Amino acid sequence: MPTLELHSISKTFTSPAGPMLVLDRLSMQVAAGEFVAVIGPSGSGKTTLFNIIAGLERPDAGAVRIDGVDVTGRRGQVAYMPQRDALLPWLSVIENAVLATVVHGGDVAAARREAHALLADFGLQGWGDARPALLSGGMRQRAAFLRTVLWHRPIMLLDEPFGALDALTRAQLQQWLLALWDRLDRTVLLVTHDIDEAIILADRIYVLTPRPARIALELRVALPRPRSYTLVTDPAFARLKRQLQQVLMNDERG
């Protein structure tokens, strides 16, 4: 049984030009411990999809299930990392990291200890009491990721987490996430428009069509783990990339 299941989700927005179908009977499954990437052209409703899974919006039809339980429209079921880090500027790195525990009324002191223990793994050693303004773009993104991990949900949604970073910083963070990944033991749904990123990180990739979003391709990434960034020069990587590009290019034309 998949840990996260999206069952035939549809969503229509009203726009000045009339009703606009954004998601068209979209179905996906993510197994426990699996890393799944969703690639789609911009404006293909990826963010809407995430809002629906996070419970911020309700679909017009269909259901979100976690471990078989219908959680459609319920908030706080999955950990969520927005594209921009959304760190609160008046809180320190640690305080930002334990925000979910504060909201849930959990043991904040324990969460702070856990955050402190994880700082080194997140490349934030010695920065726990610093406010976000002092951090570089890459560090801010890692702090936001620490906050997502300390949300303590088995499923994590990552919405283009490296999208706002420069290419070098992004590559470094992908490398870092690869190294960290095996120890985290989480289920991940990652939205990205970066084909390389999807192949390097994911076990499986869904490619979405332009609006309205349907699934254009489902692709298993049969590359061995642990992976490293040198994978991008591998022939198997190139084959997968070509396959994905073809689908995405077809979409552009269609």
Place this chain on the structure above:
Amino acid sequence: MSEEVSAPIHTTPVTAPTRLSWRTGLVEYGPPALLVISLLLLWEGLVWYWAVPAWLLPSPSRIATTLVTSLPVLAEHTIATLTVTIPGFTLALVAGFGLGVALDASPLLRRAIYPLLVTSQTVPIVAIAPLLVVGFGFGLLPKVLVVALITFFPIVVNTIDGLQGADRDQRRLLEAMGANYWQLLRLLRLRAALPAIFTGIKVAITYSVIGAVLAEWIGASAGLGVYIARSLRAFRTDQVFVAALVTSLLTIVLFTLVSLLERWIVFWKGER
């Protein structure tokens, strides 16, 4: 020259501001000080040259002399004005902030009350103030109410704007965490609103002293407004100038205090 003077306003230092050296101090405050001194000298010279009568326009030196000799009297009136200003402003702060939070929470309330709020600001306060005196007598209350009426509007408006201006991504994040209305208010929106609220407070505090002086003018037994009214009747224009000077200084002192408080409370502002 204006470039140099205005530069420090736009470039907020990322780290804690270092102590000003006398050199940067000279660059920053030298030009305006020079201008003010030149103007005062010109004023002094013209009054002397044209032999302008003191009741029409006293010379700066005469105003300075009056300031020194009337300091004890001025101090009493200043304290009287402050006892109107501070309660009036505090009332405006509490009521304005409370109303701002309430109007933010309820769109219905906002639609109903907001137009009334704006309208209340278009009614001239000189028309309302005497009515307040008639209604509430010559005690402290009508004067406090005049100050509150003048100052609460910028606080309400900026509180609403600040609360609604909270970052959308941060808001969505907290909502995804399952935060309820009060958690959202406490953890995000009130903090995010603080810079705007302080903008409102700074506008309000500059109005507050003038409001108190105006209220005293209309009906009081002590205060800078009373002092100005009496001095005008006695053709003591030098005293009017002195009172105006003290009113300005009082406003500047209060404004500076609020700015210091802002820097302390909104410590993250300008860090980004």
